[in-house]
Amino acid sequence: MSTQEENAAPDGYLDMELLRFTTAGSVDDGKSTLIGRLLYDSKSIFEDQYEAIEESSKRKGDEHVNLALLTDGLRAEREQGITIDVAYRYFATPKRKFIIADTPGHIQYTRNMVTGASTANLALILVDARKGVQEQTYRHTFIAALLGIPHVVFCINKMDLIDYDEAAYNKIKDDIEAFSSKLDVKDIRFAPISALKGDNVVNESQDMPWYKGGTLLYMLENIHIGSDHNHIDCRFPVQYVIRPQSDQYHDFRGYAGRIAGGVFKPGDDVVVLPSGFSSKIKTIESFEEKLEEAFAPMSVTIQLEDDIDISRGDMIVRDNNRPHVDQDVDIMICWMSDQALLANGKYGLRHTTNEARCLVKNIHYKVDINTLHRIEDDKNIKMNDIARVTLRTTKPLFYDRYSRNRVTGSVILIDEGTNETVAAGMII
Amino acid sequence: MKAYNLTHLKELEAEAIFIIREVAAQFENPAILFSGGKDSITVAHIARKAFFPGKIPFPLVHIDTGHNFPETIEFRDKYVNELGAQLIVGSVQTSIDEGKVVEEKGYNASRNALQTVTLLETIETNKFDACLGGARRDEEKARAKERFFSHRDEFGQWDPKNQRPELWNLFNGKKHFGENFRVFPISNWTEMDVWQYILMEGIELPSLYFSHQREVFVRDGVIMASNGIVPQRESEETVTKTIRFRTIGDMTCTGAIESDAGNLEHIIEEVAASRQTERGTRSDDKRSEAAMEDRKKQGYF
Known part of the structure; x- marks a missing residue:
């Protein structure tokens, strides 16, 4: 029997992939109902959870068991019937494990949508079939594109309320295709659903024989996510240096970190930034195992052939494929603080495992996320605003464009007085 | 490729x-x-x-x-x-x-x-x-x-x-x-x-997680260990059951489940089939919503 077979779980669970997706849409679009439906029909809701929301629904005098209560965790949210913060939900099918970042869709919550989108492979955007494309549809699609989410699925919901009308569905689909052609989204899909009735969510609809695209869950289970990480440009930001103070490992000097891009192998010629010293990879290790290769998003420990001075914040790359090295960077930011962005203000900055300070040198324009227009005469950047700015950093950053690599192309800004995270930034 | x-x-x-x-x-x-x-x-x-x-x-x-x-x-x-x-x-x-x-x-x-x-x-x-x-x-x-x-x-x-x-x-x-x-x-x-990770890595766990015989009593549908730490009412009879714990906390608020799952594979099957969350046996969460x-x-x- 091979090792693989010995390790195989009764249900093949060890072969599953992980898909992280975010959901956008307001309460009225039936977003919570959709998530409830996915969890319920895939049998991911437990009896005691269901009983608890059944009880609360009854107490509030709701007619149906309100599946939205499953996702509203904080007392204030349940009392006010709104979602305040990103909530994370989990479910699994025999093929994949899913992490849902459930984000509120109101206009003032751009910051939460950006947060949920930052780690997602896929975005579900809900559109009410009765209303068609709305201002918020633009907003959600724009944010998905801005955050570089590789796959976007538009769920045209409440098809039951428009008699499962194919023509109406196609009209909405055309509208979305028209405006999203201006945005950089790699993979766009559509599904006509009814979250309330369960059509095309987990089970195929009996009322839409004209639709052959597969259920939403089928898409979630089968969309190819293997290429979502960058496996081309080798980037290893050093996170921590392991030097065991023991006799057995006296000479061990390992650089621990998470691979941000590319495929590393022992014997590879590498260069360390910022010093520029060259060396060769001696070993790549994961606990007691020596690996033949390592790729994103693995956490490993690398030993080099030569003893050179390397510390946290340095980056190990291939000689023939280097990142940009610069102190002036252009970024798109999403502002996340009550305190407006200070023109010429100084902020702390985090980029990979590197820390620096930065100066906001120039604010180019703000984006009206409902019309996607650039606003060049209003440079007052407030909470939930998205803007293009130029930063000058205290030391060079080793970066790739965000569209090339989401790990080496992203930064956060930190208010040095309050220590709060005030902005998310994508390097252009 | x-x-x-x-x-x-x-x-x-x-x-x-x-x-x-x-x-x-x-x-x-x-x-x-x-x-x-x-x-x-x-x-x-x-x-x-x-x-x-x-x-x-x-x-x-x-x-x-x-x-x-x-x-x-x-x-x-x-x-x-x-x-x-x-x-x-x-x-x-x-x-x-x-x-x-x-x-x-x-x-x-x-x-x-x-x-x-x-x-x-x-x-x-x-x-x-x-x-x-x-x-x-x-x-x-x-x-x-x-x-x-x-x-x-x-x-x-x-x-x-x-x-x-x-x-x-x-x-x-x-x-x-x-x-x-x-x-x-x-x-x-x-x-x-x-659980799958524990199985994959062969991680050792306290014996409480695996099926064993224990003197217990039942309160509000929760199986509690009978060992003098939790005060028992007279009506709460001590019985011996084959149980295991899904979570391990303080004895006063951790309930057991009846189970024959004596190894990790069986526990995983049991968890997969379970219709109750693991905190369902925790009386500390039930005090209010x-x-x-x-x-x-x-x-x-």
Whole structure:
């Protein structure tokens, strides 16, 4: 029997992939109902959870068991019937494990949508079939594109309320295709659903024989996510240096970190930034195992052939494929603080495992996320605003464009007085 | 062509290792909160992998209510010894003796809530600036909204409405003097993920998790261990049942389930078929709809 077979779980669970997706849409679009439906029909809701929301629904005098209560965790949210913060939900099918970042869709919550989108492979955007494309549809699609989410699925919901009308569905689909052609989204899909009735969510609809695209869950289970990480440009930001103070490992000097891009192998010629010293990879290790290769998003420990001075914040790359090295960077930011962005203000900055300070040198324009227009005469950047700015950093950053690599192309800004995270930034 | 894909368990492990290393890099004096339960054992196991061949560069902290199962304490001491780690014990009994907390009275009295005081005091005394814990977002509604790096003010409180946004894998551990962080590396794991990982890695667990015979009694549908710690009503008859524990907490608030699952494979089958969450046997969560949120705000695990 091979090792693989010995390790195989009764249900093949060890072969599953992980898909992280975010959901956008307001309460009225039936977003919570959709998530409830996915969890319920895939049998991911437990009896005691269901009983608890059944009880609360009854107490509030709701007619149906309100599946939205499953996702509203904080007392204030349940009392006010709104979602305040990103909530994370989990479910699994025999093929994949899913992490849902459930984000509120109101206009003032751009910051939460950006947060949920930052780690997602896929975005579900809900559109009410009765209303068609709305201002918020633009907003959600724009944010998905801005955050570089590789796959976007538009769920045209409440098809039951428009008699499962194919023509109406196609009209909405055309509208979305028209405006999203201006945005950089790699993979766009559509599904006509009814979250309330369960059509095309987990089970195929009996009322839409004209639709052959597969259920939403089928898409979630089968969309190819293997290429979502960058496996081309080798980037290893050093996170921590392991030097065991023991006799057995006296000479061990390992650089621990998470691979941000590319495929590393022992014997590879590498260069360390910022010093520029060259060396060769001696070993790549994961606990007691020596690996033949390592790729994103693995956490490993690398030993080099030569003893050179390397510390946290340095980056190990291939000689023939280097990142940009610069102190002036252009970024798109999403502002996340009550305190407006200070023109010429100084902020702390985090980029990979590197820390620096930065100066906001120039604010180019703000984006009206409902019309996607650039606003060049209003440079007052407030909470939930998205803007293009130029930063000058205290030391060079080793970066790739965000569209090339989401790990080496992203930064956060930190208010040095309050220590709060005030902005998310994508390097252009 | 080779597919450069990780299985979900490997990806979750890589994420947890990254977060634990980030704690070691960003904080001066971190600790692992270790209860002897499967989640904190998993965190300790991942921490060991994160720094290998070096040792885990921080101590393990156990908040002992004095009402732990003897099996838990025995396991804890053996495990810490094997890791070669330092163990720091915060004692709820000491907090009671010093008059810092008052013990609950009555049949449902539990020291569970009192732990918060002892925990915060242990953090303060040892000047820990980050405490790694095994909490998971799938456990409870309030936890679903907590960050990996969860900020605590100088009183140890959590403010759920004012959490720092957490983007990509850029974690902001900046803080003012006296503040600290709780960090949850396995936030994204489910109960099933933890069990599958334990199986995959061959991690040793306290015997309480596996089916055994025990003298128990039933209260409000919950099977409680009968051993003199929890006061029994006369009507609550002691019987011997074949049981196991799905979670391991204080004896006063941890219920058992009837089970024949004597090894990990059987436990996984049982968890897969289960229609109750694992905290369904925890009486501490049932006190009110927002019981966990309230305790967390005050500084609970």
